[in-house]
Amino acid sequence: MKTYKIIDSPRQRALRAGDVRYYTGMPCTNGHYAERYTKDTHCVECDRQRSKLRECHKLEKVKAYRKAYRKTHRTQMNETARRRKAVVRNEGI
Numbered sequence: 789m790k791t792y793k794i795i796d797s798p799r800q801r802a803l804r805a806g807d808v809r810y811y812t813g814m815p816c817t818n819g820h821y822a823e824r825y826t827k828d829t830h831c832v833e834c835d836r837q838r839s840k841l842r843e844c845h846k847l848e849k850v851k852a853y854r855k856a857y858r859k860t861h862r863t864q865m866n867e868t869a870r871r872r873k874a875v876v877r878n879e880g881i
């Protein structure tokens with residue numbers, strides 16, 4: 789009967805030690821030499837870049853929403869600004 793030696797991977801060692809991240813010494817598919825998360829084996833640097841990108845997309849969505857809102861509520865916003873200016877002028881705030 790043939791016996792196989794079980795290779796202890798860095799992730800298995802990290803899991804046993806209770807570490808959140810581990811290092812393989814190998815680049816990820818995007819070429820980062822970075823640590824990986826133990827729970828899902830994702831590259832830390834790739835995750836960081838993905839979350840940055842997500843924030844940018846969120847910001848673009850907010851900008852687009854505000855632009856559309858300004859377009860549809862132009863008269864209402866102008867009226868509000870006029871009232872605020874009048875209050876400041878009258879009360880000298």
Ligand SMILES: [Zn+2]
Nearest residue numbers: 816820831834
């Ligand atoms: Zn990566």
